Amino acid sequence: MTDGIESIERLAAIAESHGDWSGAARQWERAGSIDPDARRYWRCAAEAWLRADQPSAAVRALRTIASGGNASARDLAALADAALSAGDPSAALDAAAEAARLDARDGAVALVEARALEAAGRLPDAVGAFERAARLDPDSVAAQRGAALLWTRLGMHGKAEAALARWQALGGDAGAIAAARDALAADRTADALSPAYVRHLFDGYAARYEADLAGPLAYAAPAMLRAAIDAALPESPPLDILDLGCGTGLAARALADRARRIVGVDLSPAMLERAQATGLYAELRCADLNDVLAAATAAWDLVLAADVLNYVGALDRCLGLVAAALRPGGLLAAALERAPDGGPDLVRQASQRFAHRPVHLRVAAARAGLHTRRLDAQSYRREGGRPVPGMIVVLGRAEGGGRQP
Ligand SMILES: C[S@@+](CC[C@H](N)C(=O)[O-])C[C@H]1O[C@@H](n2cnc3c(N)ncnc32)[C@H](O)[C@@H]1O
Numbered sequence: 001m002t003d004g005i006e007s008i009e010r011l012a013a014i015a016e017s018h019g020d021w022s023g024a025a026r027q028w029e030r031a032g033s034i035d036p037d038a039r040r041y042w043r044c045a046a047e048a049w050l051r052a053d054q055p056s057a058a059v060r061a062l063r064t065i066a067s068g069g070n071a072s073a074r075d076l077a078a079l080a081d082a083a084l085s086a087g088d089p090s091a092a093l094d095a096a097a098e099a100a101r102l103d104a105r106d107g108a109v110a111l112v113e114a115r116a117l118e119a120a121g122r123l124p125d126a127v128g129a130f131e132r133a134a135r136l137d138p139d140s141v142a143a144q145r146g147a148a149l150l151w152t153r154l155g156m157h158g159k160a161e162a163a164l165a166r167w168q169a170l171g172g173d174a175g176a177i178a179a180a181r182d183a184l185a186a187d188r189t190a191d192a193l194s195p196a197y198v199r200h201l202f203d204g205y206a207a208r209y210e211a212d213l214a215g216p217l218a219y220a221a222p223a224m225l226r227a228a229i230d231a232a233l234p235e236s237p238p239l240d241i242l243d244l245g246c247g248t249g250l251a252a253r254a255l256a257d258r259a260r261r262i263v264g265v266d267l268s269p270a271m272l273e274r275a276q277a278t279g280l281y282a283e284l285r286c287a288d289l290n291d292v293l294a295a296a297t298a299a300w301d302l303v304l305a306a307d308v309l310n311y312v313g314a315l316d317r318c319l320g321l322v323a324a325a326l327r328p329g330g331l332l333a334a335a336l337e338r339a340p341d342g343g344p345d346l347v348r349q350a351s352q353r354f355a356h357r358p359v360h361l362r363v364a365a366a367r368a369g370l371h372t373r374r375l376d377a378q379s380y381r382r383e384g385g386r387p388v389p390g391m392i393v394v395l396g397r398a399e400g401g402g403r404q405p
Pocket of ligand 1: 198222246247250251266267287288290305306307308311
């Protein structure tokens, strides 16, 4: 038996020396099936299949080890890696999670888990895993690269700059680092925030959101909007309401007794989970608010935007979509941050939120065919113990539905 295996090993080595990687892989698999305890053969087979550009066959070989029940963390990490090459992020994620359970201190395992999470679209979890991989193996260029590029993609400027500097210190690809810095610079002057950034921000904030807003931030936008809506529309049949950037549902709570039906839209699944738990919404959509507005014409009596247009930046497109989505006589009620008079129309603040100049908002509203029924300079939130300049705005679509002159 041993002689048999030895000659198979020789055949595999000869195939490898001729660059015949699939031939070699088959020989290693023969050896593995003769001696099922020899994980080494299946590892060699997987490596040869990968060199032969057949990642699915590599996955199969590594699964043979995993199904034996004695796979090491590194075997499972190799399985995750092969599954990624085979384009199967969900299998990669399962194998990587199992590998991390077996050895949470191995940087290579954390790295493959990060790559699997990224491939599965779980970007905030992925960036955390890249950071963990970099802590476990401070010399890992791949881990620093992953963290730097993902922070950049998420638009988290401070973290991205720090990770780019660490990647650079490890001798990372100068061209890729410069491109990432260019992307950050372009993002700084952009008139919109990236959806990935907003999602990441609020997914990470959701658990603390309501306690913070009720406590130090003294958030009053829902009550102020309710008062403004009651003043603009003292009596009406129950309203069909679209709650833009609904978050955990604070604004819907303030309007529930005036609603026939409330639909919420938000980019953050973690915020939406909490909104769902309120039981106030007929429907919740995880999407960009502009996309939901664009999907319906003359569908809403009231569009709510409580502390969300600060994340949208330039408002022309959004207000145009609101005008089309409102029924004749419908209202947009919004609480947003106010930029000082005499400065630019749109200010990207250090917090990354935008502030709008009131006159700019009026002009954008008029261009969209909405008339300004109310625009009060009113702070609705505090930060660092101080009131944040804000405004409570009610815009209306004319009864006839036409554009304003
Ligand atoms: C400050 S919170 C306000 C939440 C809620 N309106 C309230 O009054 O508590 C802003 C919310 O808007 C969401 N958001 C920001 N930009 C968005 C966009 N373009 N589309 C959908 N939701 C967005 C965020 O995910 C977040 O949940």
